[in-house]
Amino acid sequence: MPNAIGRRAVVIGAGMGGLTAARAVADHFEQVLVLDQDTLPDNPADRHGVPQGRHVHALLAGGQQALAELFPKFEDALVRAGAVRLRVGLDIRVDRPGFDPFPQRDLGFDAFAMSRPLVELTVRRCVQEHASIDLRHGCRVQALVHRPDGAAVTGVRYTDAAGRAETADADLVIDASGRGTPTLDVLGALGRTPPAETTIGVDLGYASAVFEIPNDAPNDWKGAFCLPGAGRASRGSLMLPLEGHRWIATVGGRHGDLPPGDEAGFIEYAKALRTQTIYNAIKHAKRLGDIARFRFNESVLRHYQRLENFPRGVLPLGDAICRFNPIYGQGMSVASMEAAALGRLLARRARERDPLAELAPEYFAEVERIVDTPWAAAAIPDFVHPETRGERPPDFEQTLKFGGALGLLAARDPAVHRLTAEVQHLLKPRSVYRDPDLVQRVMAAMREPKVARAEEGKRS
Ligand SMILES: Cc1cc2nc3c(=O)[nH]c(=O)nc-3n(C[C@H](O)[C@H](O)[C@H](O)COP(=O)(O)OP(=O)(O)OC[C@H]3O[C@@H](n4cnc5c(N)ncnc54)[C@H](O)[C@@H]3O)c2cc1C
Numbered sequence: 357m358p359n360a361i362g363r364r365a366v367v368i369g370a371g372m373g374g375l376t377a378a379r380a381v382a383d384h385f386e387q388v389l390v391l392d393q394d395t396l397p398d399n400p401a402d403r404h405g406v407p408q409g410r411h412v413h414a415l416l417a418g419g420q421q422a423l424a425e426l427f428p429k430f431e432d433a434l435v436r437a438g439a440v441r442l443r444v445g446l447d448i449r450v451d452r453p454g455f456d457p458f459p460q461r462d463l464g465f466d467a468f469a470m471s472r473p474l475v476e477l478t479v480r481r482c483v484q485e486h487a488s489i490d491l492r493h494g495c496r497v498q499a500l501v502h503r504p505d506g507a508a509v510t511g512v513r514y515t516d517a518a519g520r521a522e523t524a525d526a527d528l529v530i531d532a533s534g535r536g537t538p539t540l541d542v543l544g545a546l547g548r549t550p551p552a553e554t555t556i557g558v559d560l561g562y563a564s565a566v567f568e569i570p571n572d573a574p575n576d577w578k579g580a581f582c583l584p585g586a587g588r589a590s591r592g593s594l595m596l597p598l599e600g601h602r603w604i605a606t607v608g609g610r611h612g613d614l615p616p617g618d619e620a621g622f623i624e625y626a627k628a629l630r631t632q633t634i635y636n637a638i639k640h641a642k643r644l645g646d647i648a649r650f651r652f653n654e655s656v657l658r659h660y661q662r663l664e665n666f667p668r669g670v671l672p673l674g675d676a677i678c679r680f681n682p683i684y685g686q687g688m689s690v691a692s693m694e695a696a697a698l699g700r701l702l703a704r705r706a707r708e709r710d711p712l713a714e715l716a717p718e719y720f721a722e723v724e725r726i727v728d729t730p731w732a733a734a735a736i737p738d739f740v741h742p743e744t745r746g747e748r749p750p751d752f753e754q755t756l757k758f759g760g761a762l763g764l765l766a767a768r769d770p771a772v773h774r775l776t777a778e779v780q781h782l783l784k785p786r787s788v789y790r791d792p793d794l795v796q797r798v799m800a801a802m803r804e805p806k807v808a809r810a811e812e813g814k815r816s
Contacts, residue, residue: 357386361702361711362527364389366512368497370396371406373674373691374532375479378489379426380699381528384706387488389524391495391514396480400437400473400599406534408682410648411564412594412606413472417444417465418782419689422696427482431468434478438599439470442578444777448596449577451631452763453585459767460577463774467781469579469596471604475688493517500529500542500670509542509670527669528712530698532691534675546667551658556738557745558681561614562650564606565622566598567641579603580633584610589630590741592683595637605638608683611743617647654745655681655738657731661720668712671719673698678727681738686730689782697722729779729786761801762789772797 365385367374370392378390394405402409415423423430435441442448445463452458483489494517501511501523511525531539543550584592591613595605607615607626615625626635657678660666674691701718705711736755739748749755766773772794778784789795 360384360386361706363387364524364526365528365530366391366524366526367530367532368512368536368538369405369532369534369674370394370480370491371532371534371674371691372476372479372688373534373676373695374530375476375483376423376426376692376695377530377532377673377698378483378491379486380695381530381702382486382488383699384702384711385488385527387490388486389526390483390489390491391497391512391524392491392493393496395493395517396491397473397477400471400477402473406472406476408650409472409476411472411562411650411682412596412604412685413475413688414594414596414685415468415470415475416685416689416781417467417778419692420467421783422689422692423479425696426692426699427479430478430482433482434468434470434475437470437474437478439468439474439478440578440597440599442467442469442597444781445773447578449574449580449633450583451581451633452583453589453630454760454763455767456631457633458763459773461770461773463770463777465778465781465783469598471598472688474599495522497533497536497538499545500531500538501525502542502546502667506546506548506667508668512538528715529670531670531672531676532674535679536676539670539672539676542667542670548665548667549663551660551663554657554659555746556655556681556735558652558654558738558741559611559743560608560652560681560683561610562606562608562652562682563615563617563622563625563647564604564650565619565638565647566644567603567605567638568644569597569601569603570637570641573637580637582629582631582634585630591625591629593626593629593634594683594685595634602644603638603641605634607634610741614651615649617649619643619647622647652682655679655731655734657727659724661717661724663720666716666720668716671698671716673723677723678731680730681734684730684734684780686734686782690726690730693726693782694723697726725785730782732786733780757802758789758798761798761804764801764804765797 361384365381367390450458497514579596582593591609593607766776
């Protein structure tokens with residue numbers, strides 16, 4: 357390998373972050389060892405290490421783009437596996453306060469809907485085509501190994517599928533363990549300061565059920581999104597198509613208004629959503645399998661970019677850095693975008709004398725840039741709810757009003773609608789909203805009575 361940066365990279369976790377990271381580093385290391393604690397199925401089945409996989413998992417167009425950069429055959433493979441192509445703006449009915457429904461129009465790009473196990477299996481198969489990537493099941497990483505002076509991580513200690521204690525040396529370890537904490541643990545073991553965290557306490561409860569799509573399903577949408585309002589209307593729901601002519605409907609509420617896990621309770625809960633779109637679609641549909649539930653207490657963003665002297669040889673990625681409120685379907689896409697950015701960064705640094713020196717600050721700066729838009733997109737609506745815990749952004753009230761007026765313009769103007777969808781799908785950063793012409797139009801809309809009334813409604 358002429359441009360090899362090192363002999364071996366180890367990736368902890370074979371979720372979306374770990375799989376994409378493995379591909380991203382594979383061009384720069386002679387061998388990539390991926391270790392996952394789970395037995396990874398060779399069909400699209402749920403697994404223990406990814407309990408969230410039983411709930412709706414939207415793949416945003418920004419994530420799709422990152423996956424296509426890493427795996428040129430990914431989109432074809434996904435479609436062949438049965439994923440449903442969605443025309444963004446047209447195929448999902450969106451009921452949001454003030455617009456029930458929001459205008460449906462073709463915004464010129466696609467996204468795909470499928471189960472979380474299917475998207476992960478498709479990526480896993482793409483990864484398995486790379487001879488230099490060794491994907492090992494049933495291997496639980498116990499700790500990172502570091503140099504005696506603490507300046508660098510040099511590998512991992514793990515237990516293999518037979519229960520044997522093993523050590524793997526590595527020039528670079530990627531921590532894609534999701535809710536795991538190996539990076540935080542090694543910082544603790546080295547007596548270093550952990551990264552500062554921003555948390556937003558949302559106390560969400562999710563319940564999800566899968567249905568056979570009935571013959572009389574509406575033909576003007578393939579999926580539906582009921583966005584919550586505040587107060588009594590704080591329940592929301594997203595229903596998307598899945599492979600195999602099915603729908604997955606996830607309903608959720610906050611701060612104690614949790615959905616029940618029995619069928620009658622689930623349907624009653626859906627009936628009390630702000631609009632009846634999803635309830636009407638599923639009330640007579642045939643349910644398949646169990647109802648799954650999930651509690652998500654807080655979003656967490658770890659500010660690794662603020663740490664000085666981060667040890668060499670280790671980088672966290674995906675949920676190990678930032679766990680988003682899942683309502684906006686961003687986590688898999690952000691993890692894939694971080695992996696793609698890491699691949700580009702390694703390619704740029706490969707010609708330097710010591711490519712791994714100073715890799716961490718550059719990588720964390722990229723991550724900060726990637727996370728900025730999705731974090732803000734979720735945080736602003738979270739703070740509409742008075743029970744939400746955490747520090748409100750300083751410009752919260754103004755940003756909220758700006759968002760309301762931007763929504764009004766998007767409903768009227770297809771070009772603005774497309775722009776907001778591109779930001780929502782992580783194809784563009786939220787800084788595009790600072791365009792002076794757009795700002796002027798939004799300010800004018802903010803003075804309209806409809807926006808003022810909508811703001812009042814959100815707080816009632
Ligand atoms: C209810 C819910 C709904 C969601 N909906 C969406 C959505 O619609 N769209 C979206 O993009 N995102 C969604 N997300 C977020 C998404 O699931 C995550 O952001 C994404 O899976 C992050 O990928 P990851 O690889 O960082 O972590 P994970 O996917 O959690 O993978 C971590 C992996 O590490 C393994 N592991 C952990 N510890 C160890 C260890 N010590 N040794 C070895 N292996 C280990 C685990 O087995 C697992 O395979 C949702 C999340 C939740 C909770």
